[in-house]
Amino acid sequence: MNPKISVESLTVRxxxxxxxxxxxxxxFTVAPFTIxxxxxxxxxGKTTMLRCLNRTLENVRSSRMEGVVRIDGADTAAIxxxxxxxxxxxxxxxxxxxxxMSIYDNVAFAPRMAGITDRATLDQKVQTxxxxxxxxxxxxxxxxxxxxxxxxxxxxxxxxARALSHDPEILCLDEFSIAVDPVTTMRIEDVLLELKxxxxxxxxxxxVQQARxxxxxxxxLLNSELVEVGPTDRLFSEATDQRTSDYxxxxxx
Amino acid sequence: MSGTPVGAGAGAGAGxxxxxxxxxxxxxxxAAEREQSAVRGVLLIMTVLMVLPVLSIISLLLIxxxxxISLEFLTQFPESxxxxxxxxxxxxxxxxxxxxxxxxxxxxxxxxxxxxxxYAPDNWLTRIIQLAIVNLAGVPSIxxxxxxxxxxxxxxxxxxxxxxxxxxxxxxxxxxxxxSTREALSSVPMSFREACWNVGAxxxxxxxxxxxxxxxxxxxxxVILQVSRAAGETAPIIFTGAAFYLPxxxxxxxxxxxxxxxxxxxxxxxxxxxxxxxxxGTALVLLGLVLCVNAATIVIRSRLRNRRKW
Numbered sequence: 001m002n003p004k005i006s007v008e009s010l011t012v013r014x015x016x017x018x019x020x021x022x023x024x025x026x027x028f029t030v031a032p033f034t035i036x037x038x039x040x041x042x043x044x045g046k047t048t049m050l051r052c053l054n055r056t057l058e059n060v061r062s063s064r065m066e067g068v069v070r071i072d073g074a075d076t077a078a079i080x081x082x083x084x085x086x087x088x089x090x091x092x093x094x095x096x097x098x099x100x101m102s103i104y105d106n107v108a109f110a111p112r113m114a115g116i117t118d119r120a121t122l123d124q125k126v127q128t129x130x131x132x133x134x135x136x137x138x139x140x141x142x143x144x145x146x147x148x149x150x151x152x153x154x155x156x157x158x159x160x161a162r163a164l165s166h167d168p169e170i171l172c173l174d175e176f177s178i179a180v181d182p183v184t185t186m187r188i189e190d191v192l193l194e195l196k197x198x199x200x201x202x203x204x205x206x207x208v209q210q211a212r213x214x215x216x217x218x219x220x221l222l223n224s225e226l227v228e229v230g231p232t233d234r235l236f237s238e239a240t241d242q243r244t245s246d247y248x249x250x251x252x253x
Numbered sequence: 254m255s256g257t258p259v260g261a262g263a264g265a266g267a268g269x270x271x272x273x274x275x276x277x278x279x280x281x282x283x284a285a286e287r288e289q290s291a292v293r294g295v296l297l298i299m300t301v302l303m304v305l306p307v308l309s310i311i312s313l314l315l316i317x318x319x320x321x322i323s324l325e326f327l328t329q330f331p332e333s334x335x336x337x338x339x340x341x342x343x344x345x346x347x348x349x350x351x352x353x354x355x356x357x358x359x360x361x362x363x364x365x366x367x368x369x370x371x372y373a374p375d376n377w378l379t380r381i382i383q384l385a386i387v388n389l390a391g392v393p394s395i396x397x398x399x400x401x402x403x404x405x406x407x408x409x410x411x412x413x414x415x416x417x418x419x420x421x422x423x424x425x426x427x428x429x430x431x432x433s434t435r436e437a438l439s440s441v442p443m444s445f446r447e448a449c450w451n452v453g454a455x456x457x458x459x460x461x462x463x464x465x466x467x468x469x470x471x472x473x474x475x476v477i478l479q480v481s482r483a484a485g486e487t488a489p490i491i492f493t494g495a496a497f498y499l500p501x502x503x504x505x506x507x508x509x510x511x512x513x514x515x516x517x518x519x520x521x522x523x524x525x526x527x528x529x530x531x532x533x534g535t536a537l538v539l540l541g542l543v544l545c546v547n548a549a550t551i552v553i554r555s556r557l558r559n560r561r562k563w
Binding site: 054056059061062081083084086087090091093095097099100101109110113114159162163165166 | 374375444445446447448449450451452453454455458462463466467
């Protein structure tokens with residue numbers, strides 16, 4: 001099967017050539033309709049890698065990227081406009097960000113920016129996305145309330161609903177469980193398992209067990225390098241690299 | 254403390270010797286309370302000192318200037334060699350100058366600030382531009398006046414006119430408008446921009462739909478505060494467009510005009526036998542105008558802040 005995403009010798013620096021790289025020669029592929037887990041301690045380059053996938057790295061001043069990221073075999077650097085890449089690659093940031101507008105507008109934002117103005121279409125879209133993010137029942141009676149006034153866990157699901165609102169083929173989640181309670185985390189995990197049937201999911205997580213529960217393939221990043229990537233079962237039972245088995249067993253990190 | 258004698262040299266060389274704290278020893282009991290009230294007292298005195306001049310200026314102007322204020326004073330031309338009559342053309346002139354300079358400085362300043370804050374790459378060109386803006390803000394207003402004469406009045410052949418004076422005022426207020434607008438823009442959290450980019454919104458869509466709506470109160474405040482500054486300045490307009498006396502109102506921006514600040518300077522120093530309440534009345538009107546503008550700022554600010562959304 002052709003890979004959905006293929007990352008080839010990705011190297012990223014913030015600042016000049018003399019700066020140590022934030023990612024060093026990273027290569028891997030992601031199969032379609034799977035959950036791809038990425039684990040590794042803080043500062044290992046996980047977020048930087050996600051930024052390369054949806055090309056938001058370009059908005060970080062003084063960042064430099066070498067290497068190629070392909071989606072369905074096509075080089076993302078050649079896709080124009082860049083918003084097309086962002087539309088195809090949904091992104092959920094570690095801390096929930098409710099935009100300072102109503103819950104409805106938060107979810108309708110991306111479709112509107114893409115030019116959809118028909119109210120019925122937007123209504124339908126908002127409802128579907130909120131349902132998929134397991135938030136609809138809690139907010140359906142107060143869609144005109146400010147998104148920023150929701151609780152942290154609700155805002156995180158609102159962020160997921162917003163990421164789904166532009167029908168991405170790939171959904172990236174960057175340590176989504178940092179700001180939510182265990183119950184919400186479990187609900188979101190269930191959501192992800194359902195979404196897997198329709199899209200490819202990249203799950204960056206600081207919870208090793210979360211990757212074990214959800215991901216079919218897992219990659220281990222350490223100090224800007226990709227130490228090991230392989231089927232999750234193998235990585236957790238018989239890792240090739242000593243550092244990987246130490247990390248998944250909780251010896252460090 | 255007396256129990257542990259410590260040599261100064263040893264302390265410097267070997268870090269913190271036993272018993273000595275990195276921080277000043279906090280006094281105890283009554284001494285602590287005395288220190289607290291002393292600090293509080295000094296701060297209070299400084300605050301009162303700052304309020305005193307404001308209050309005395311306003312009350313002096315009210316006492317000496319209020320008798321001059323009347324409908325005629327506000328709506329008629331000066332008479333008898335400016336020793337009597339009203340200040341109507343000066344009020345009109347000041348409104349012209351402020352209005353025209355604002356039409357130039359507000360759009361240029363706000364758009365430049367948006368570029369610098371949202372688009373500009375961090376390179377040597379941007380840094381030079383920023384340095385230029387900071388330095389422009391530090392140029393004395395009389396130097397702006399000389400530049401205005403050279404550039405607008407003589408070189409661009411605008412003659413002494415509202416246009417030349419307004420452009421000089423605009424250049425003087427621009428750097429501050431840029432600085433305050435940037436301040437307002439950067440108060441919008443970066444995470445909002447990233448969230449918008451992540452769902453495929455372009456840079457401009459992000460600015461228009463999220464950044465500007467949430468920084469507009471700060472931007473307006475900065476601009477309006479510069480209005481009051483432009484209204485009060487005398488030096489930049491004295492050679493570029495403000496007239497000593499004009500028997501008619503300006504018909505277009507190519508005419509010179511009278512101005513409140515200039516008129517105040519003229520009647521208080523240049524004309525003999527002016528009754529005392531005339532300059533004070535003029536000053537009162539000028540101050541009233543500026544305070545009105547400041548009040549408008551406060552109203553706008555509080556209105557928009559009530560709608561703050563995070």
